[in-house]
Amino acid sequence: MARLFALSFLILPLVEIALFIVVGRAIGVLPTLGLVLAAALLGGILLRAQGLGVINRMRTNVSAGTIPGRQVFDAMLIGLAAILLVLPGFLSDIAALTLLVPPVREAIFKALASRVRVVETTTTYRRHGDAEGAPNSAPKAIELDDKDWRDGQP
Numbered sequence: 001m002a003r004l005f006a007l008s009f010l011i012l013p014l015v016e017i018a019l020f021i022v023v024g025r026a027i028g029v030l031p032t033l034g035l036v037l038a039a040a041l042l043g044g045i046l047l048r049a050q051g052l053g054v055i056n057r058m059r060t061n062v063s064a065g066t067i068p069g070r071q072v073f074d075a076m077l078i079g080l081a082a083i084l085l086v087l088p089g090f091l092s093d094i095a096a097l098t099l100l101v102p103p104v105r106e107a108i109f110k111a112l113a114s115r116v117r118v119v120e121t122t123t124t125y126r127r128h129g130d131a132e133g134a135p136n137s138a139p140k141a142i143e144l145d146d147k148d149w150r151d152g153q154p
Helices: 002-027 029-064 069-086 090-099 102-113
Strands: none
Touching (some): 029 090, 069 102
């Protein structure tokens, strides 16, 4: 798995360069650069709209007392889309714009959620009192007189 991940970092720039060349030959240099800029701007607008929607849904879930697992997953995929939009290239822009479509994120969530097993654990905190079992509410302070206090002298 690690080799595949490392290999993808080597292959992705080569694919992006090849796509730039193919698109540049087909429509020209300036329209190609315009497409890259337009995809970045459109992606930024979609990213902002989708991101704000996810944040609002997270707030609603938290205030309702439920765990916003789905919204956190959406936020992670939108963050990945933002990273892909920063990378110049057509393949990364297509992948990013695909991740910004809510039904695509839902399909990815369902595919991954079917493989996850949730284990619930509980923890408790008990405050222990003194030996008799009653908590000791007396302050824990030691008061010294002036004759009992020594300022670093024997």
